[in-house]
Amino acid sequence: MNIKTIELTFELTSPLSHFGDEPAGTMQTLRRQKFRINNKYEDMPVYSGNALRGILRTLVMTDYFERIGIGVKSVSQNLYYTFFNGGSLKSGGVENLALKTSIKQNCPALVLLGSAYRSMMTEGKMKVGILKPVCAELNEYNRHKTDESIYSGMLSGTFYTRKDRLKSSPENAKDVTTDNKEVMQMKYESEVFSAGTKLESEIKIEFADELEYSCACHMLNLLKESGHLGGKSSVGHGSFTLTASEDLDSMSKLYVDYVSEHKDDMLNWIAEMENTLNA
Structure with a gap:
């Protein structure tokens, strides 16, 4: 079965903020999800996979438009939503094989992340895992094992x-x-998560060809280079170092070269997409 996994380990070099939805007066608490620990369900602080996926989408799409020479501010609202927000469903069918083929040829990142094209939706091939702290309480769920408790100063x-x-x-x-x-x-x-805390996650890429897998690696390489997660980055929060189970630099090359070689075709395709989405 063609399912590849890239294991990720983040080590925080400054505090990480990622707030939940539960009100707590003037205290903003970290987002939490329940895990079964010692036969009880406990709320544990995490960084959501949805938030990480959003960062990856922003990074790879911004990079894509820069590489083909289009300013993001020059595109229409519908096109922007399709690439950066996962699209928005509207009436008017565009369901056709030719469109899906053109997306695959011109923007592998859309194939990985999925989007909506008026009434047509495509599911992404890339699944993003929750970032879980490496702590004794979550040894059953993590690759890395430790005797250090979440309450030892990680929070x-x-x-x-x-x-x-x-x-x-x-x-x-x-x-x-x-x-x-x-x-x-x-x-x-x-x-916050304290500086020095380790968080682990994984990315699964399902039934992707070599170019799409290379794009996924490039996406993670952009994340590694950006070096920030979560909120309050303007005051120094969320910096990290990233270790991956894949050689991101070498595996990114196929995608980077492909975009460079097909830039003119991609520019023409973007114009066609504008017409399709705004018709």
Whole structure:
């Protein structure tokens, strides 16, 4: 069976923020999912596969448009959604084999990640796993085994403050209303994975040809080069080093060369896609 797996290990070099949906006052907690541990279901902090998949899509599509010489801001909304958001379903059929063939020939990343083309949907060949902390509690679920508990310091809290900078420096604008009250600062707290924490995941690529597999490796190489996950990257969160079970540099070459050799065909295809999606 043609299913390939690339194992990934992330080692954080700064705290990682990835907030869940549960409200907790002024504390923003990490996203959690349940795992059966010692015959009980426990909530464990994770980084979602959906979030990682979104980052990979953004990286590879931005890179694709740069390589063929199209500015992302110059494309239509429908085309942007198709490539960067997984598309949006609309009435009007475009179900045909020729379109699927043209996608395969001109944009392997769309084959891997899937999208919607008006009323037609294609499922991606690439499955992205959850990032799980390497900790004793999850030894049953992880490749890496350790005696270190998740509560040994892998989780920590950090806090930030926001203040009204305009009121603290009213000369920066001509119509600021001030009073004699002290400028207030708001404190908010965040739960984070600590620097040094390891997280593991895997990517499965199903029934892909050599070019599509090379594209998947290039996608992961872009992630490795970007070196950031999660929120608050503007204040230094989410940096990491990435180790993969595949030689990403060498395996990316086939895809990179293919895009370079077929750039003109891809430019023409993008124009055709614009017409198809906006008809």
